[in-house]
Amino acid sequence: MSDHPSTFDATPVNSDEDAWDxxxxxxEADDGQGVLDSAKALRRGSFADMIRYLTRLPEEEREKYVIxxxxxxxxxxxxxEGLAARPDFPKS
Structure with a gap:
């Protein structure tokens, strides 16, 4: 799941390790991204923390957001939701 480029040749890391941290x-799903995208973040944390937060929201609210x-x-x-259901997803 590690999809960020390595420092060697700017190629994606293919280590098969999960990047939960x-x-x-x-x-918000429709925040427009753009130059100030990082300033539009509603919450920050590890990838696992954001998955936990999003999947604990009421079902009708979840579609309003992206990680x-x-x-x-x-x-x-x-x-x-699919990632949270994986057996290797960190419990907390």
């Missing part, structure tokens, strides 16, 4: 932020992980990859609520 990568930096991540919760954003932006290091490397600018965005995860929808559906993707976060």
């Amino acid at each position: 990568d930096a991540a932020a919760l954003h 932006q992980k290091a490397g600018d990859r965005q995860y929808t609520a559906d993707e976060a």
Whole structure:
């Protein structure tokens, strides 16, 4: 899941390790991104923490948000739910 470039040749890291501790932020799904995108984060923490937070929201609220992980990859609520259900997802 580690999808940020390495420092060698700027190629994606392919270590098969899960990056649950990568930096991540919760954003409104339609916040427009742009130059000030990082300032629009509603909450910050590890990738696992943001997944936990998003999946604990009421179901009707979840679709309003996305998780932006290091490397600018965005995860929808559906993707976060799938990740939270994995057997290797950190419990806390």
